[in-house]
Amino acid sequence: MNVNLKFFASFRLLTGKAGTELEVPEGTTTSDLLVMVRDMYEGFNEKTVLYAVNGEYVGKEVGLKEGDSIAFFPPVSGG
Amino acid sequence: MNVNLKFFASFRLLTGKAGTELEVPEGTTTSDLLVMVRDMYEGFNEKTVLYAVNGEYVGKEVGLKEGDSIAFFPPVSGG
Amino acid sequence: MIRVTREDFSVDEVIASIRSGGMGAIVTFLGTVRNKSKGRDVDRIEIQVYEEMAVKQLQAIREDAITRFGVEDVAIVHRYGSLGVSDNIMMIAVGAGHRPEAFEACRYVLETIKEKVPLWKKEFTPEGDYWIEGEEYERTE
């Protein structure tokens, strides 16, 4: 199945892109995906990674489904 | 010597005036004046009285001089 | 900026009077006329002021707050006269490098005004008119 990855702030710099589509096995969870992304992009390992699925913060073992948008970003700094 | 009394808020209602001139003996202090005012105007006794001399809060035994303005008022409620 | 006035004010203008490049945080308190007070409906209020003394006190509070909290600047505007429900009564604006001291100084200025500055509110309600004295109420007629 395909999911959409989004990157923000310094992660956009690390990955060189704002987003990409990725094919992942059925049953992939958020923590599985985080492992994949850490392997795909150098520099992810040393950083604190926050993530959200379809615009909501979710837990580590949430199952993903076709078409989900998963955003990866560093600790926020608005306000 | 003569001093000027000023009254605010409910004290203006009690005294029926915004202010008045009063002749007092040389050497009169703020606490002497408070006793005089309490005698002059009914209702002053039951109330918390704040006072200021020439627009500044001062202590009880401050000596007054000719022309001083002494304001009497209840606890403030601005803000 | 310290101002004691019958006129209404613009929050944007008061903020503009203190805004500077050293500020990352501007905390504002705006007091407005509430339609209820201790269970009574409020139709309007009147504010009386001992103006010369109020201005001196507000200037002293402003300077004290700047020194005590290390904030960049403080503006205080307080109205007097007759005010309707929802009207602006007063505002405090505190500009600081960072948010903690901006919040603390704003609260301190407000509490000190409520304790020391010679201004009094009279509330007009369907049950009568009340001078507010500190946290107490007195029926005036």
Next chain:
Amino acid sequence: MIRVTREDFSVDEVIASIRSGGMGAIVTFLGTVRNKSKGRDVDRIEIQVYEEMAVKQLQAIREDAITRFGVEDVAIVHRYGSLGVSDNIMMIAVGAGHRPEAFEACRYVLETIKEKVPLWKKEFTPEGDYWIEGEEYERTE
């Protein structure tokens, strides 16, 4: 009112959007671009936002604050894009019956935004550009 926008805003207009007769206290936090950050001069900043998520998060924070503190209403506006020194970054306005809950809710909303809402600041300084991540800094080029 929740707004995420490139445009500047008027504090008076945002306050007007929440003002009501039940309010006696409106506490506003205005964040502005400071000319210094951790000892470096700041020329300008850029704010990046994950907009759909930020709007959802801000709506949830607003509703939570209203329930948690019993305040009347909360408005939040946050800008993104390029901002110069002294420019408005964001504002929070909290209207309540009384001042304690207005101050507490405003502070709570601000701290929660800084923890949860997907917005990031990049500071442009003479020494380089830095993404700000939480309370940490990273050199980006």
